Amino acid sequence: MKANKNILKVAVGMAMLSGLPTAANAHGWSEFPSARQNTCYEQGGVWSGNPPNAACAQAKEISGTYPFVQRNEYAKNITDYNNMAAVKAAIPDGTLCYANDPQKKGMGAPHTAWTRTELNTGTFEFVFNATAPHNPSFWEFYLTKPGVDLSKALAWGDLDLIQTEGNIPVSGGKYRMNVTIPSDRSGDAILFVRWQRDDAAGEGFYNCSDITIVGGETPPPEPTPEPDLVKGDLYIPVNFAGLDLGDTVKYDIINKYGEVARSFDIVVDGSNANDWERLLASEINGWHAEFKDGAVFIGDWHEEMSHYMYFQNDPSRNFFNSKDGSASGVISVIDGDDGNVEPLTGDIYELVKSDNVVNAGDKVVIATSEAANLTQTQGSVVSIQNNGTASIVVDTSAITQNETLSFVANAINSERAETFTFEVIAEDSGVDPDPTPDPDPTPDPDGDAWDVAKTYLGGEIVTYDAQNWKAQWWIQGGDNPKAVYQKDQWGVWRPAN
The missing domain is CATH 2.70.50.50 (chitin-binding protein cbp21)
Known part of the structure; x- marks a missing residue:
């Protein structure tokens, strides 16, 4: 399957402007x-x-x-x-x-x-x-x-x-x-x-x-745990084709009725080209451990350690394991490059320790080699200055809590676009990167009701079915917040109280 790959490979850079604090809180x-x-x-x-x-x-x-x-x-x-x-x-x-x-x-x-x-x-x-x-x-x-x-x-x-x-x-x-x-x-x-x-x-x-x-009161459990999942095919097939940067690897979980129960995907880029297999398996395993009591695990049983694990250095040990032996996993690739788009180069500004973390109040510079428009897609709304130029400034002064901000840069003279993210640390906000907003047990009947035609940014709260809901990222249209949450507790809409 071919995907439209008019993707702008923006060299996104970030820098603190002179006179601003440069130390970022870290890490634990x-x-x-x-x-x-x-x-x-x-x-x-x-x-x-x-x-x-x-x-x-x-x-x-x-x-x-x-x-x-x-x-x-x-x-x-x-x-x-x-x-x-x-x-x-x-x-x-x-x-x-x-x-x-x-x-x-x-x-x-x-x-x-x-x-x-x-x-x-x-x-x-x-x-x-x-x-x-x-x-x-x-x-x-x-x-x-x-x-x-x-x-x-x-x-x-x-x-x-x-x-x-x-x-x-x-x-x-x-x-x-x-x-x-x-x-x-x-x-x-x-x-x-x-x-x-x-x-x-x-x-x-x-x-x-x-x-x-x-020794104490917590000896290893008796009897020794044994594998409780049915081993299926290899996670990555032997004849799996090579990947190019920009390709999307998609992994479908197929239930016993032949239906896609859930899909997972990862975009291969310069930061994960040598590790996308483990990252994708980690997402699959983590979701099933959290919501399906470990019904699926990518990896294999480790006899000495008596549990399932992913073998990062031995791909031949990683299989699709499931409680339902008739379930399976199917891997596919969405080609992300039509070969006609030249990367858009630009100056790269490095943050302290190059870890994409800034303090609230810092200004972050996005430098591209051609003019672009910047749109925020996640997090509390911040000021975007010099929009429509090749040097756009994001002012984080409005941030009052630890959170992650995401944006999309769209080139003005082409269809190319790029998404990028960085973390903002608010000095007095504590350690929780996504604290629950001040709850109101009784939603305000005069508050903003969810509107299917309206665009919401991450962090915005709406009322639907006598309950407050918080958007986790940019969203417009689709199912109502309650239906989204019932389908996927990790989805865009989650309870705000």
Whole structure:
């Protein structure tokens, strides 16, 4: 199937205008079990006097207060982040607990007195405090091997990968996951957590949590879990054709009646060309885990870990698995390039850390090589200046809460267009990127009623069927908000109270 590919490949750039603040709030830490830098921060003594814990005191002596002030940004940008050799080169042995940031070196210095969190073998709820949530992203959990000398600085060879998770939704500013400590582990250990963003910059966060493992009351479940899904065909067929940038990969879930139960898709671009398979599988698995009790999973059963997982480095292990053996998955490609459109070049302005995050009040510049009109499609309404030129300015002064803004740029002299997105952090808004608006239990009868003919932007609230509904992105027409929500709880209309 051919799609109209008059797509403007806009080189979208963003920059803070002179005189404006450039620091963006970031990004979080392991809350339970507590990351090393967070434990030292909460114990006090980091700004005056000495920390009560000897290991924290040593860290302060080596690095000063910076590791504690920056407890939410133990991070490293690695563009080739799916290549573990590149990750290990960027964060070499001995630097893992501070993500190879020389200013935080004290947090990785060898010491035996780090305060430890006691954990039982079996499953516990891991909690990550996200001061600025980032999705899509994925997680890796490592545990020190039995017998590792914890009096030395942590090295990659000291660790076993015990669990991976895909794109986990944030709730109330927290990421929560069930993590399993193997039953054959005991004593002091380090839980090393990697939270990796799926973005062009490759920003990843690395936290060390010092723990003590005991037997306790949460042994691995008995009997040992067994596969409960029926294995179908390979997720990516052996003869699957090569892709070009701009192509859309579509994956249909076909039910036992031969009907399309749900479709998922991803546009292949420069940021995901080498990882679109995992990203698409993560979306499929995440949706079915959230709404269908895991009725479908892309991947395979892992005998040693006793659960299903996606095998990123071994495509031959990834299958369509379903509770209904007569269901199936069908992959297809929508050709996104007719070969006649030249990319529109332009100057690229980089944000701080290149992570597309700005502070409320910053001005963001979109620079293209020909004039374009900019239309906002998601988020609270902001001011767009110099529209219709090749240098458009977005003023975020009106933003009062953490949220994501999306826009479409349409070239004036052609049919080319491009969508782009960035996050805005409001300093006093707390950690939730999409807080619930002030609810009114009784919708205002004089408020704006939903109008099928009206265009709504993300964040706007309407009344329908005696209930308030909030638009998640740009929408015009279609089914009423209640019907949309009943069909898909992740759709454009969701309850506002």
